[in-house]
Amino acid sequence: MSAKTLVCVVGARPNFMKMAPIMRQLQSVNHLIKPYLVHTGQHYDRAMKDTFFQQLGIPEPDRDLGVGSGSHAVQTANIMLQFEPVLDEVKPFAVLVVGDVNSTIACGLVAVKKQIPLIHVEAGLRSYDREMPEEINRILTDQISDLLLTTERAAADNLSKEGIDAKRICFAGNVMIDSLLNNCAQASSLHTTLQAYDCKQSVTEKNYALLTLHRPSNVDEPETLARLIGVISEVSKKLPVIFPVHPRTQQKISQAGLLTELPEDRVIMLPPVAYLEMLGLMRSAKLVLTDSGGLQEETTALGVPCITLRENTERPITVTEGTNTIVGTDTNKIMQCVDDVLISGGKSGRIPEYWDGRAAKRIVEEIVRRYIRTD
Numbered sequence: 420m421s422a423k424t425l426v427c428v429v430g431a432r433p434n435f436m437k438m439a440p441i442m443r444q445l446q447s448v449n450h451l452i453k454p455y456l457v458h459t460g461q462h463y464d465r466a467m468k469d470t471f472f473q474q475l476g477i478p479e480p481d482r483d484l485g486v487g488s489g490s491h492a493v494q495t496a497n498i499m500l501q502f503e504p505v506l507d508e509v510k511p512f513a514v515l516v517v518g519d520v521n522s523t524i525a526c527g528l529v530a531v532k533k534q535i536p537l538i539h540v541e542a543g544l545r546s547y548d549r550e551m552p553e554e555i556n557r558i559l560t561d562q563i564s565d566l567l568l569t570t571e572r573a574a575a576d577n578l579s580k581e582g583i584d585a586k587r588i589c590f591a592g593n594v595m596i597d598s599l600l601n602n603c604a605q606a607s608s609l610h611t612t613l614q615a616y617d618c619k620q621s622v623t624e625k626n627y628a629l630l631t632l633h634r635p636s637n638v639d640e641p642e643t644l645a646r647l648i649g650v651i652s653e654v655s656k657k658l659p660v661i662f663p664v665h666p667r668t669q670q671k672i673s674q675a676g677l678l679t680e681l682p683e684d685r686v687i688m689l690p691p692v693a694y695l696e697m698l699g700l701m702r703s704a705k706l707v708l709t710d711s712g713g714l715q716e717e718t719t720a721l722g723v724p725c726i727t728l729r730e731n732t733e734r735p736i737t738v739t740e741g742t743n744t745i746v747g748t749d750t751n752k753i754m755q756c757v758d759d760v761l762i763s764g765g766k767s768g769r770i771p772e773y774w775d776g777r778a779a780k781r782i783v784e785e786i787v788r789r790y791i792r793t794d
């Protein structure tokens with residue numbers, strides 16, 4: 420029997436660390452499955468893509484669709500148009516997508532319309548906030564998926580409420596934590612990262628806050644952005660803040676003329692940093708302030724207190740078992756939470772079930788069981 424082709428899709432930065440361990444694990448069954456990696460090109464900057472591929476050891480994509488940025492409709496439509504001929508040519512037995520970005524739903528939709536089974540890694544997460552573009556992507560991708568691989572047990576309850584048959588669901592664990600555990604030893608030290616970016620400010624281990632901010636609800640709305648920039652300035656009076664800035668956030672801060680609100684000696688603004696730098700910055704931080712989904716999970720795995728600048732989370736286990744606190748964007752609540760961490764050390768948490776570095780192994784075994792070995 421010759422190996423069957425599995426098309427694997429990545430598009431945006433948070434997809435790369437989820438796909439890396441899956442690609443590696445697929446090598447162990449290369450007599451059965453031949454992966455064909457498609458990068459949609461949703462993220463294309465060197466800092467947002469290339470360094471991640473290099474550091475995570477992801478092979479060069481077999482196909483780069485090069486779609487780039489655009490409105491949601493333009494981006495999603497372009498991905499669909501470019502992806503369809505790939506499936507016609509490659510004829511895979513299934514398409515595997517990860518996470519909740521526009522590339523996830525766009526490629527998923529093309530696959531199912533061609534009767535190709537869709538496999539969704541990180542299924543069943545719900546914020547129950549339909550203003551988030553990712554929530555729409557999650558709900559729709561799960562509805563059309565043939566195999567839904569979940570990262571926490573609550574995901575299966577969310578899926579069952581939406582009428583998804585339990586037979587399609589498999590609790591496999593968290594592949595992003597596979598990547599974290601695989602790479603922790605190679606993470607860059609705080610000193611190395613600060614030197615690489617030529618930072619003159621003095622910052623020491625466990626004595627700074629790490630900040631990321633990019634969600635449209637926080638940065639596209641000028642009033643909210645101005646308030647958050649004000650809070651960051653306040654936080655920086657208590658401890659220095661390291662802030663790797665996403666391109667969309669950079670754009671919005673400049674447009675709103677808010678750059679001068681951040682004291683240069685206390686808020687260290689960096690370009691988007693690579694994966695190993697980010698791991699190091701998270702690990703050495705006193706606390707993390709973020710609106711990212713991934714960082715909520717990574718800080719739980721690292722045991723670092725996380726303050727989430729959103730009203731909700733699709734990853735509730737990071738709150739119930741991990742180090743995460745959801746505070747929203749209210750100035751007083753954020754400052755109170757920061758003070759709390761500085762005084763008490765914050766939540767210590769524990770590592771959730773199946774966040775053990777073996778999720779990709781379970782995923783690949785399940786795929787082989789369902790689609791390859793039919794005996």
Ligand code: UD1
Binds near residue numbers: 468
């Ligand atoms: C996307 C994902 C989000 C994820 C985030 C991580 C969706 C709906 N959202 O949001 O879930 O958390 O990635 O980064 O898919 N840009 C560049 N260079 C790039 C990529 C983007 O400059 O390589 C700029 C462009 O101005 C672009 C903007 O960033 O318009 C937003 O990029 P886009 O891919 O649309 O969404 P993200 O905010 O990155």
